[in-house]
Amino acid sequence: MTELRLSGVTVSRGAGPVVSDVDLVVRSGEILALVGPNGAGKSSLLESVSGVIPHSAGDVALDGSSIAKRSRVQRARAGIAHIEQGRAIFPSLTVRENILLTAKTETALAEVLQSFPELEKRIDAQSVLLSGGEQQMVVLARAFAAKPRFLLIDEMSLGLAPVVFMRLLPVIQQIAESGVGVLLVEQFTHLALGVADEAMVIASGRVSHAQGPAATLEQDPRLLRAAYLGG
Numbered sequence: 348m349t350e351l352r353l354s355g356v357t358v359s360r361g362a363g364p365v366v367s368d369v370d371l372v373v374r375s376g377e378i379l380a381l382v383g384p385n386g387a388g389k390s391s392l393l394e395s396v397s398g399v400i401p402h403s404a405g406d407v408a409l410d411g412s413s414i415a416k417r418s419r420v421q422r423a424r425a426g427i428a429h430i431e432q433g434r435a436i437f438p439s440l441t442v443r444e445n446i447l448l449t450a451k452t453e454t455a456l457a458e459v460l461q462s463f464p465e466l467e468k469r470i471d472a473q474s475v476l477l478s479g480g481e482q483q484m485v486v487l488a489r490a491f492a493a494k495p496r497f498l499l500i501d502e503m504s505l506g507l508a509p510v511v512f513m514r515l516l517p518v519i520q521q522i523a524e525s526g527v528g529v530l531l532v533e534q535f536t537h538l539a540l541g542v543a544d545e546a547m548v549i550a551s552g553r554v555s556h557a558q559g560p561a562a563t564l565e566q567d568p569r570l571l572r573a574a575y576l577g578g
């Protein structure tokens with residue numbers, strides 16, 4: 348089984364560490380939800396995994412081999428895709444053109460669209476004309492078309508109503524079912540836990556609930572409060 352493992356990872360920004368000593372493992376075909384209050388360090392942690400910023404201690408390993416010294420591009424080539432916060436589409440391009448940036452061929456595009464029936468209907472629309480939820484579908488489709496082994500998703504729901512975000516969840520599940528390991532950072536904790544296999548809480552830059560079954564966290568009001576408010 349392929350896995351992406353963080354061992355004792357600390358990430359520093361400016362004055363000092365923003366997140367410290369994090370252990371987690373993302374396995375292929377599974378969704379790990381990483382939840383916690385604003386400013387807890389979740390985005391910084393994802394950035395250190397995809398190589399946007401370095402980590403200052405610990406290790407990040409892909410299938411047992413450290414990738415700590417690899418650049419962002421090398422990590423992407425090794426199969427780590429990162430959907431950062433914000434809707435990173437090219438607004439003047441059509442849906443087709445956006446997805447072809449990573450799918451490359453019409454055949455690959457057609458394959459990807461099988462998982463995104465909503466986009467098929469809008470394929471020749473200029474992306475700027477899509478709704479927020481549809482734009483995030485394009486972001487997901489483009490990431491999926493790159494055939495990643497691991498997908499880091501940072502708050503796709505930002506600016507979306509929960510009901511709109513809920514339409515993205517089955518697609519994320521389908522991506523995981525195709526064998527991709529998903530690390531899901533999400534503000535709508537309940538929704539994330541509903542699709543995740545495993546979950547963990549980060550609060551004030553530390554792991555406050557270690558990785559375990561998502562159902563355990565979902566059923567524990569004390570842990571859920573920590574996920575929303577910290578502590």
Ligand SMILES: Nc1ncnc2c1ncn2[C@@H]1O[C@H](COP(=O)(O)OP(=O)(O)OP(=O)(O)O)[C@@H](O)[C@H]1O
Nearest residue numbers: 360361365383384385386387388389390391392502
């Ligand atoms: N580019 C940056 N330079 C310096 N400090 C930063 C930078 N980005 C984030 N921080 C700080 O790092 C800490 C962790 O922020 P981060 O965005 O990683 O947390 P988060 O859990 O993802 O929160 P949010 O949900 O608000 O994005 C915060 O104190 C934040 O102010």
